[in-house]
Amino acid sequence: MESWEILLQQVINGLSLGAMYALLALGFTMVYGIIELINFAHFNIFMVGSFIAMWLMQLMGFTGQTHILYGLPLVGLLVLVLCATMLSTGALGALIERYGLRALRGVSGTAPMITTIGLSYILFNVILLTTGADTKNYSNPMPNIRWEFGDAVLRLREVMLWGVSVVLMIALHYFVRRTKMGKAMQATAQDQEAARMVGVDVDRVVIITFFIGSALAGAAGLIFGLYYNYTSFIIGYTAGLRAFTAAVLGGIGNIPGAMLGGVLIGLIESLGGQYLAVRWTDVIIFSILVLVLVFRPTGLLGRAAPTKS
Amino acid sequence: MPISDAPQTQSQRRPPLLEFNDVNTYYGELHVLKSVNYRVGDGEIVCLLGGNASGKSTTMKTILGIVRPKSGKVTYAGQPIDRLPTAERVKRGIAPVPEARRLFPRMTVLENLEMGAFTRSDTTEIESDKERVFGLFPRIKERLTQLAGTLSGGEQQMVAMGRALMARPKLLCMDEPSMGLSPAFVEQVFDIIQAINKQGTSIFMVEQNANMALSIADYGYVLQTGEVVLHGSAQSLRDNEMVQQAYLGEMKAQ
């Protein structure tokens, strides 16, 4: 491979990972933006999402790497799987908020955050104990269409993954900026008590935020499976921590920041793995986390004070 | 030395829009409102005087449901509201101008005004209320696209009042509307409060600026460490010796 081909290939890989991290980082950042809570259950909501998507595809008869459908029916089924997965993980996130976290809202200190870690363990162990510790092969119904640039390869699945991420992020942006519920979210993030005083139902805003963040994590879970061709009970930690780093890098609480941070972390992972060494990837990524926290705790796009005026 | 009103003064007042009956509010162990009774008549301006930490802002928060009383009854428009969520109270026509304005700092002035109408969906009426706000505060109109966090204190106060009016309230609860404003501007704000009242909105107002407040109010209450120690018509309060000493120092010197 020529050096430019290697670079191009790693950029393609990095953007794909980045799209996934960005989707995952959005959930962290939105919840933090609204109630200043780091939700560690998010890691494993993502993991559960990848399982749900896998089971849905198995239900629809997709197994292994063979594709039995083409064109529009295939697209339709994938969209269906995506939507059903997002609804399921969204509902899971909403349940976690309602029954696991709401009672702790406003409790100061680390109790709510510790609770999210506990909830995360519950999800982790439920999947481990019901499906076993072995790695699950993911069915991948995508036809093997590819474009070659020299030795660099762009596969259809990557294009699809970028497309899904971009559509979801545009939809989220539109939702937050333009709809009434989106305005209520912004207001709650900026001043919760003032939001209450203009008649915003803050409990509803919080549960919808969990729903949306968790739905995006479900989409990221499906993307993980299609990209790596496997899933496992363990995937929440690595991907989750990287996505969390992405959220901090972009500025926790900041939605465009999470998107930018995700793409950057994806690129750092693939380029760093290529040009330094794969086993150093996590060292690089978490060094970035530490450096950001020390020197620019507000992140790249964060404001001087991250959440309040 | 509490004085209670002569019965005829009470009966001359308008029918109540808001009433507190023996309301007790706590923050944890801290007993802030101690069996207080208030009454805001329909169409009145009522002012609440009191020293720092006497529970004035807590009174406002109790009306809005930001804090819940431990006992006692809060009645609005003839119905008990003390179990209702804040959003529902706002829907029924109670709007706050909170202490320190509490605008949404990273929203524009226009977005802040629109948030004031959050519970409403009558789009054309909302537009006409916007015009009404611009009529009362022409300065707001020149600043619509500015982020609220960058406004001057006086401008923020105007937007905070405008935002509250966008809910088309029956009862406006104002917590120290003159705080931090220059004397000339304070006078303007009080003129506007009177104008809003004339347009049919009842007003319950916390003020340190007792002189000004009593000059436009119909009725007043004096709160001391959580207890109503005095209440009466604005005129009777202005004539009261204790009020003159504690709150109207300047007036006496004149």
Ligand SMILES: Nc1ncnc2c1ncn2[C@@H]1O[C@H](COP(=O)(O)OP(=O)(O)OP(=O)(O)O)[C@@H](O)[C@H]1O
């Ligand atoms: N959220 C809270 N938690 C605990 N204590 C509180 C809280 N809010 C107010 N207090 C306490 O309740 C008491 C009354 O406070 P409040 O804000 O009602 O006073 P205020 O009359 O508005 O005073 P000021 O004129 O200084 O605004 C004070 O002692 C205050 O410290």
Ligand SMILES: [Mg+2]
């Ligand atoms: Mg106060």
